[in-house]
Amino acid sequence: MPFVLIDKPRPDVTLITLNRPERMNAMAFDVMVPFREALEEVSRDNGTRVVVITGAGRGFCSGADLENPGGIPGIDGLTLPTIALRSMELLDDVIRAMRRVHQPVIAAVNGPAIGGGLCLSLAADIRLGADTALFRAAGINNGLTASELGLSYLLPRAIGASRAFELMLSGRDVDASEAERIGLLSRVVPGDKLLDACYELAERIAGFSRPGTELTKRMLWSSLDAASLDAHMGQEGLAQLYVRLTTHNFEEAIKARKEHRPPDFQD
Structure with missing residues (x-):
């Protein structure tokens, strides 16, 4: 075994x-x-x-x-x-x-x-x-x-x-x-x-976005290593922009709320 x-x-x-x-x-x-x-x-x-x-x-x-x-x-x-x-x-x-x-x-x-x-x-x-x-x-x-x-x-x-x-x-x-x-x-x-x-x-x-969850995990661990709030916020902001600008997930979330259904994130 x-x-x-x-x-x-x-x-x-x-x-x-x-x-x-x-x-x-x-x-x-x-x-x-x-x-x-x-x-x-x-x-x-x-x-x-x-x-x-x-x-x-x-x-x-x-x-x-x-x-x-x-x-x-x-x-x-x-x-x-x-x-x-x-x-x-x-x-x-x-x-x-x-x-x-x-x-x-x-x-x-x-x-x-x-x-x-x-x-x-x-x-x-x-x-x-x-x-x-x-x-x-x-x-x-x-x-x-x-x-x-x-x-x-x-x-x-x-x-x-x-x-x-x-x-x-x-x-x-x-x-x-x-x-x-x-x-x-x-x-x-x-x-x-x-x-x-x-x-x-x-x-x-x-059920959430793959890059959204993976980057959230990275950012949470990164925050524990960060030397300062300012240093971490810069990284965190880039991660948010990355997912926002390279996927249509945000638009899908808004549409799903209006249609009263779970979002289908395609990343």
């Missing part, structure tokens, strides 16, 4: 599932390499408008596999220090690959998202959670730093600096209810309704 599954549950929607339920979908290299490749493949799939990511079984991703990390590709002849660098680079590339996906990415957090699993969820654009979702920045609990795979960048931007400092330094669990309250999850739904809720959101997003 492959460690990563790719399905098309609904038109325009691709589901990527981490498929190692017996290990709570831990981040063994045998899982993360095909997961990164799946992200890159789906990003190139023009039949996909929205990507949903989840974990098989009762967990989203339990972080690093401390018992069986799997094989690391391309390390023949290297010594331990360089192998460690290659290993970290490979896992970092998974987070970067999630950010590079053209389409909006929804994380369906169906259970524990621990350590690196928390990082994976934060690299998604949107997070919906089951009532069994649970988050932990686990590095500090293991005698390491809690900062890994971009966590010290992503978490403060998701929930604010003070809460991020507290969670990363305390290593405590955050249940689904608290995660929704502090903005780690945008919504909590019953576990058996989680994927359907993600698909419904995905279908709503897919």
